[in-house]
Amino acid sequence: MTMYKLIATAAMGLEAIVAKEVQQLGYKTTVENGKIMYEGDEEAIVRSNMWLRTADRVKIVMGEFNVYSFDQLFEQTKALPWDSLLPVDAAFPVSGKSIKSQLYSVPDCQAIVKKAIVEKLKYSYKRNSFLDESGPTYKIEVAIRNDVATLTIDTSGAGLHKRGYRVGQGEAPLKETMAAALVQLTNWRPDRPFHDPFCGSGTIAIEAALIGQNIAPGFNRDFISEEWPIIKKDLWEKVRQEAESAANYDQPLEIYATDIDHKMVEIAKENAIEAGLGELIQFKQMQVKDFTAAHDYGVIVGNPPYGERIGEEEAVETMYREMGEAFEQFPTWSKYIITSHPSFENLYGKPATKKRKLFNGFIRTDYYQYWGTRPPRKDS
Numbered sequence: 001m002t003m004y005k006l007i008a009t010a011a012m013g014l015e016a017i018v019a020k021e022v023q024q025l026g027y028k029t030t031v032e033n034g035k036i037m038y039e040g041d042e043e044a045i046v047r048s049n050m051w052l053r054t055a056d057r058v059k060i061v062m063g064e065f066n067v068y069s070f071d072q073l074f075e076q077t078k079a080l081p082w083d084s085l086l087p088v089d090a091a092f093p094v095s096g097k098s099i100k101s102q103l104y105s106v107p108d109c110q111a112i113v114k115k116a117i118v119e120k121l122k123y124s125y126k127r128n129s130f131l132d133e134s135g136p137t138y139k140i141e142v143a144i145r146n147d148v149a150t151l152t153i154d155t156s157g158a159g160l161h162k163r164g165y166r167v168g169q170g171e172a173p174l175k176e177t178m179a180a181a182l183v184q185l186t187n188w189r190p191d192r193p194f195h196d197p198f199c200g201s202g203t204i205a206i207e208a209a210l211i212g213q214n215i216a217p218g219f220n221r222d223f224i225s226e227e228w229p230i231i232k233k234d235l236w237e238k239v240r241q242e243a244e245s246a247a248n249y250d251q252p253l254e255i256y257a258t259d260i261d262h263k264m265v266e267i268a269k270e271n272a273i274e275a276g277l278g279e280l281i282q283f284k285q286m287q288v289k290d291f292t293a294a295h296d297y298g299v300i301v302g303n304p305p306y307g308e309r310i311g312e313e314e315a316v317e318t319m320y321r322e323m324g325e326a327f328e329q330f331p332t333w334s335k336y337i338i339t340s341h342p343s344f345e346n347l348y349g350k351p352a353t354k355k356r357k358l359f360n361g362f363i364r365t366d367y368y369q370y371w372g373t374r375p376p377r378k379d380s
């Protein structure tokens with residue numbers, strides 16, 4: 001067992017949620033723009049990849065140092081213990097970025113880091129000839145910010161938003177990680193109804209169902225570090241088995257996913273079936289203005305069109321008004337709407353109880369929260 005410095009990367013605005021998830025796995029965190037840092041062993045790497053719903057990736061920090069010249073970059077990179085992770089046949093592409101630093105030529109930094117690691121491995125494995133890189137892949141990144149270089153290795157491979165269930169999608173699908181964050185920012189509990197009235201490809205409803213039954217988001221995919229010799233195959237097996245026992249497939253759920261576009265409803269259904277949740281989510285073609293609910297104290301999470309496309313604005317504004325009127329009929333329900341429209345609250349007809357700034361990709365949005373009335377206390 002070796003201890004590693006780990007980073008779970010987070011989209012702007014989601015740091016606190018990712019940090020909470022890492023803490024729930026039992027690790028102490030520190031947060032620094034877009035990065036949640038913690039320490040853990042091989043099992044921490046496997047569990048983080050399997051369970052983090054809102055992080056983008058999990059990376060190992062190999063080293064961090066001040067750097068002002070290419071020589072320093074070369075020597076300090078070479079001094080790091082690459083041979084403790086990379087076998088002699090490792091394939092290791094190097095990517096890079098540089099912000100506000102003396103070493104600003106990213107291709108040069110990448111080439112130097114590559115050369116330094118090659119030198120280190122040749123020395124450690126006593127090779128004179130070139131390394132054929134025919135083995136497992138280690139995606140290395142050199143990120144230089146304010147003259148501090150951070151060298152990391154990605155343990156996830158495809159971003160963690162790729163759960164493996166999205167076989168179809170519409171025009172503006174939410175990332176699965178963002179959809180999971182939207183659900184986690186609500187007061188929803190699995191014993192309450194849940195409704196996404198703008199379901200598109202179904203991402204929010206599917207993430208809610210995964211959360212509701214405590215199904216690990218990484219259960220149906222693989223990770224680049226599964227090929228690495230430092231993490232034993234049994235460890236992956238053990239964590240997958242633990243995830244299987246932790247899943248609560250008996251938890252009944254009342255989740256609705258509706259959309260004005262019947263083609264999207266079909267796509268959402270296919271995705272839910274792919275996720276193994278086909279029976280759990282109730283799909284229907286419906287306009288938001290026809291929203292209705294059979295039970296009280298539910299939660300609505302919606303990602304409507306933002307009205308940014310030319311010609312779309314007026315229709316979207318009318319729809320926001322109709323949405324406000326329809327939702328007002330259900331005061332026990334909590335409503336959560338993400339949009340970049342600057343006049344959302346006016347159109348909806350009411351100021352939000354609370355709003356939170358979020359980035360949906362590069363679009364700055366607000367997450368408008370309208371809290372429903374509380375259920376009466378059981379003892380009164």
Ligand SMILES: C[S@@+](CC[C@H](N)C(=O)[O-])C[C@H]1O[C@@H](n2cnc3c(N)ncnc32)[C@H](O)[C@@H]1O
Binds near residue numbers: 170202259287288289
């Ligand atoms: C931004 S997309 C939602 C994407 C979805 N969150 C996903 O991950 O795929 C907005 C959706 O709202 C639907 N929509 C537009 N107007 C609507 C209305 N009046 N009532 C219900 N749905 C509507 C569109 O068909 C579209 O699928």
